[in-house]
Amino acid sequence: MSKLRITLKIIVYLLSITLSIFSALIGYDAYNLASQGIIVGKSSTVQGTEYVNISVPITIRVPGYFFDLSRINITIVIIDEKNHQYARDCELIPYIPLGGEKNITIELSLPITVAQQWVNGSITLYSKFIIRFWFSKYNYDFLGFGIAGRSELQRE
Amino acid sequence: MGRIRTSISVLSTFVSLVILPIMSVRTVYNMGVIVPKFDELTIIILGCSITVLTLIDGLTPGKAGALFSFIKYSASAYYSYKILNMFSWFIYQSQQGYAELYVDWGLWLILVISITLLSGLLSAISKAVEKPKKEGEPKKS
Numbered sequence: 001m002s003k004l005r006i007t008l009k010i011i012v013y014l015l016s017i018t019l020s021i022f023s024a025l026i027g028y029d030a031y032n033l034a035s036q037g038i039i040v041g042k043s044s045t046v047q048g049t050e051y052v053n054i055s056v057p058i059t060i061r062v063p064g065y066f067f068d069l070s071r072i073n074i075t076i077v078i079i080d081e082k083n084h085q086y087a088r089d090c091e092l093i094p095y096i097p098l099g100g101e102k103n104i105t106i107e108l109s110l111p112i113t114v115a116q117q118w119v120n121g122s123i124t125l126y127s128k129f130i131i132r133f134w135f136s137k138y139n140y141d142f143l144g145f146g147i148a149g150r151s152e153l154q155r156e
Numbered sequence: 157m158g159r160i161r162t163s164i165s166v167l168s169t170f171v172s173l174v175i176l177p178i179m180s181v182r183t184v185y186n187m188g189v190i191v192p193k194f195d196e197l198t199i200i201i202l203g204c205s206i207t208v209l210t211l212i213d214g215l216t217p218g219k220a221g222a223l224f225s226f227i228k229y230s231a232s233a234y235y236s237y238k239i240l241n242m243f244s245w246f247i248y249q250s251q252q253g254y255a256e257l258y259v260d261w262g263l264w265l266i267l268v269i270s271i272t273l274l275s276g277l278l279s280a281i282s283k284a285v286e287k288p289k290k291e292g293e294p295k296k297s
Contacts, residue, residue, distance in 0.1 A: 004282070004285055005282040008278045008281055008282035009279075012279050015271045015274060015275050016271075016275065019268065022264075022267075132258075134262070140263055141263060142262060142263045142264050142267075143261060144258075144259065144261075144262055145258065145259055145260070146256075146257070146260070147255065147256070147257050147258075148255065148257075149253060149254065149256075150254040150255070151253045151254075152253075
């Protein structure tokens with residue numbers, strides 16, 4: 001009976017240690033991804049007759065220790081103070097293995113009338129960056145994260 | 157379980173389930189991060205309930221103790237479910253910008269609850285098979 005009790009206690013401790021190790025791995029991978037995993041490059045602008053086309057190169061790397069990334073959805077939206085949307089584009093990356101990287105380009109078409117109003121200073125524009133992804137392993141999605149950040153577009 | 161071990165267990169349960177979550181939310185609030193779904197009252201009620209169950213579990217021997225042990229772990233699983241759902245939306249606002257973080261606990265939440273319930277079951281069985289102390293046997297503190 002005593003042996004059974006000790007065995008059960010050991011299993012309980014092992015389960016709690018496993019949970020703690022997994023928590024630490026998620027924390028470590030999330031920290032690495034946040035600090036060096038998402039690199040937004042310098043955007044380029046091409047002016048057309050009706051639209052100003054803005055290209056934003058983005059590199060997603062998986063620099064962690066254990067988890068892969070899956071179902072990565074990256075969206076950039078250009079909005080004003082009232083959350084009115086002027087341009088939007090999104091890219092979906094199904095899977096990036098541990099240590100891998102993927103380059104994408106977000107293409108935004110901003111109406112030229114809006115761009116002129118913004119240059120004149122009559123409206124303030126913001127870019128909203130949204131990224132959603134899952135930490136996955138062995139084809140199982142363990143934990144999902146969604147990050148949205150908004151910043152004001154700066155005039156040169 | 158000895159009385160000293162029970163006291164330490166009760167104290168650590170109260171600190172980790174009530175004090176730490178409330179203090180950490182207040183700390184991040186001072187740094188500009190809001191946790192909109194956080195409900196302090198639910199944390200206090202659930203945390204205190206689990207603390208009381210830890211005390212009863214520690215003081216009750218045999219099969220009754222095993223039952224309380226399983227109830228305690230079940231309550232902990234429910235606490236995990238509630239607190240993880242509370243920590244699923246964070247807002248950071250400053251003069252420089254605005255950011256939001258969403259966490260979908262998905263399979264991780266199922267894993268946490270399953271492991272907690274399994275641990276509860278194993279812990280309860282181990283307590284149930286514990287040999288009762290014989291008369292005259294010196295008590296361990």
